[in-house]
Amino acid sequence: MDTLIDPGTRTGPDGLARCAWVGAEPQPGAAEYARYHDEEWGVPLHGDRLLFEKMSLEGFQAGLSWITILRKRPRFREVFAGFAPEVVARFGEDDIARLMTDAGIIRNRLKIEAAISNARLLLDLEPGELDAMMWSFAPASHARPATLADVPATTPESDAMSKALRKRGFRFVGSTTMYALMQSTGMVDDHVEGCWRAA
Numbered sequence: 001m002d003t004l005i006d007p008g009t010r011t012g013p014d015g016l017a018r019c020a021w022v023g024a025e026p027q028p029g030a031a032e033y034a035r036y037h038d039e040e041w042g043v044p045l046h047g048d049r050l051l052f053e054k055m056s057l058e059g060f061q062a063g064l065s066w067i068t069i070l071r072k073r074p075r076f077r078e079v080f081a082g083f084a085p086e087v088v089a090r091f092g093e094d095d096i097a098r099l100m101t102d103a104g105i106i107r108n109r110l111k112i113e114a115a116i117s118n119a120r121l122l123l124d125l126e127p128g129e130l131d132a133m134m135w136s137f138a139p140a141s142h143a144r145p146a147t148l149a150d151v152p153a154t155t156p157e158s159d160a161m162s163k164a165l166r167k168r169g170f171r172f173v174g175s176t177t178m179y180a181l182m183q184s185t186g187m188v189d190d191h192v193e194g195c196w197r198a199a
Contacts (some may be wrong), residue, residue: 059172075104
C-alpha cells in the first residue's frame with residue numbers, strides 16, 4: 001500500500017517516493033503513471049516531430065486526465081502516422097471522418113482539425129525552428145516545488161509561448177496546455193521535493 005510521505009509525494013511498493021499525482025496502488029493507471037513519471041516526465045525532449053507529437057497530445061488532453069491520453073497514446077501514434085508532420089499535414093476530410101469513428105483516440109473534431117492544421121504550419125517552418133522557438137521560453141532558473149500546491153498552472157513563460165504560437169496560427173496551445181508541455185518535456189523541472197527524480 002502506498003504511503004503519503006508529505007503533501008507532495010507518495011512512496012510506492014518499490015520503495016520509491018514519487019510526485020503524488022502518480023497516484024496510489026492499486027489505483028487504476030498507477031503503474032502506467034509511475035513508468036511515465038520515472039522515464040519521461042521532465043526529461044528534456046528535442047526535435048520538431050517529437051514536440052509536435054507532444055503539442056498534439058497535450059491539446060487532446062485539454063479538459064481530460066493525462067492517464068486517458070497515456071493509455072490511448074499507442075493508438076494515437078498509429079492513426080496519426082507517428083505524428084510525422086509531413087503525413088498529418090496531408091490529412092483531409094476522409095481522414096477526419098476515419099478518425100472520428102476511432103474509439104481508440106479522443107474523437108473531438110476540433111482537436112483533430114487542430115492537429116492537422118498545426119502540422120501544416122510546422123511544415124512552413126525551417127527544420128529545427130519549432131524546437132528552437134519552444135525551448136527559447138524555458139526559464140533560466142526554476143524553483144523546485146515543495147508540494148503539489150506549489151506547482152503553477154501557468155507561468156509568464158507559458159503565457160509567452162502560447163501567445164507566440166497562437167500568433168503563428170497554432171491551435172489548442174493555451175497557456176495551461178503549454179505549461180503542461182513545458183513540464184513533460186523538461187523545459188521546467190516540477191518534480192517536487194522528496195521525489196526520487198528530484199535528486
